[in-house]
Amino acid sequence: MSKVTVVGAGFVGATVAQYVAEHDLADVVLVDVIEGMPQGKALDLWQAASVLGHGRKVFGSNSYTDTKESNIVVITAGVARKPGMSRDDLLKINAKIVQEVAKETVKQSPEGIFIVVTNPLDVMTYLTWQTTKLPQHKVIGMAGVLDSARFQTFIAMELNISVEDVRAMVLGGHGDLMVPLPRFSTVNGIPITELMPPDRIQSLCERTRNGGAEIVSLLKSGSAYYAPGASVAHMAGSILKDKNRLLPCAVYASGQYGIKDIYVGLPAILGREGIKKIVELKLSPDEASALKKSAESIRENINVMNQLLVAV
Ligand code: APR
Numbered sequence: 001m002s003k004v005t006v007v008g009a010g011f012v013g014a015t016v017a018q019y020v021a022e023h024d025l026a027d028v029v030l031v032d033v034i035e036g037m038p039q040g041k042a043l044d045l046w047q048a049a050s051v052l053g054h055g056r057k058v059f060g061s062n063s064y065t066d067t068k069e070s071n072i073v074v075i076t077a078g079v080a081r082k083p084g085m086s087r088d089d090l091l092k093i094n095a096k097i098v099q100e101v102a103k104e105t106v107k108q109s110p111e112g113i114f115i116v117v118t119n120p121l122d123v124m125t126y127l128t129w130q131t132t133k134l135p136q137h138k139v140i141g142m143a144g145v146l147d148s149a150r151f152q153t154f155i156a157m158e159l160n161i162s163v164e165d166v167r168a169m170v171l172g173g174h175g176d177l178m179v180p181l182p183r184f185s186t187v188n189g190i191p192i193t194e195l196m197p198p199d200r201i202q203s204l205c206e207r208t209r210n211g212g213a214e215i216v217s218l219l220k221s222g223s224a225y226y227a228p229g230a231s232v233a234h235m236a237g238s239i240l241k242d243k244n245r246l247l248p249c250a251v252y253a254s255g256q257y258g259i260k261d262i263y264v265g266l267p268a269i270l271g272r273e274g275i276k277k278i279v280e281l282k283l284s285p286d287e288a289s290a291l292k293k294s295a296e297s298i299r300e301n302i303n304v305m306n307q308l309l310v311a312v
Contacts, residue, residue, distance in 0.1 A: 002072075004072045005070040072115060114138060168192075175297065242271045257288070
């Protein structure tokens with residue numbers, strides 16, 4: 001029996017629960033600090049199961065003891081970005097929340113794989129690793145799958161083709177400095193560089209970098225949750241079914257791409273034990289320097305976070 005705990009039963013957390021149950025991946029425990037809310041959403045989702053025809057249980061709770069022996073723990077607890085608020089503004093508030101959640105959940109699921117969603121993503125993933133003291137391959141951040149999904153969608157829109165045939169790769173931090181890689185983005189094997197002019201590709205890359213902000217400004221309150229929820233379920237599926245999918249994930253770099261001792265988005269193979277391997281691609285000088293720049297910005301934010309946490 002597989003069990004996925006989702007901490008933070010807000011928009012992203014509830015959507016993760018929905019997709020994980022609907023795709024018949026695992027039973028789900030939804031946890032939140034708000035009393036009654038995770039129980040209500042879980043009961044609603046469990047009732048949906050009887051209509052949709054899957055047998056997964058969805059349970060809501062305010063207590064970490066119910067999360068015991070989870071195969072995967074997903075951390076979405078935190079404050080969502082509001083219009084005009086940068087991801088980094090969230091750093092201070094979310095660091096305290098994620099630290100507490102990581103500490104409590106790892107006590108219940110010391111063998112679990114942790115997927116972090118709370119922003120700023122790469123820094124919160126680092127903090128989860130630091131707090132849980134788990135091996136690096138068991139703590140993973142969800143960002144690359146989402147950023148690549150956004151890029152894939154924009155490519156499909158531009159070419160007026162089915163998004164099913166589009167595969168794209170976005171590396172680096174989950175922020176304005178993320179690195180979409182057109183050379184490694186294809187339509188059924190055809191590099192997009194063969195299908196559209198450089199200025200159109202640049203504009204799609206730019207829209208991808210602003211993909212989260214575009215949705216925030218349309219929604220007016222709150223941030224994206226369908227594609228983030230689907231991205232977490234996709235990663236959870238590769239882990240629970242030991243599929244070895246090659247996905248861009250926030251992983252602990254220990255020298256790959258010349259980056260060391262931080263979490264950053266890199267292509268990785270994802271299976272039952274978490275990250276099985278980080279795949280190293282030969283990047284062009286421009287791609288490599290953009291990735292380095294993105295990594296350095298994460299490192300600065302990790303330093304800021306560590307100072308803030310010491311000061312508290
Ligand atoms: N423990 C458990 N749950 C918590 C805690 C805590 N200490 N602190 C806050 N929460 C819960 C809130 O009660 C809320 O229900 O986290 C939930 C967050 O949900 P939303 O506010 O709906 O935010 P959401 O859109 O789901 O985004 C969550 O994911 O994509 C990122 O930037 C986004 O960091 C944000 C996170």
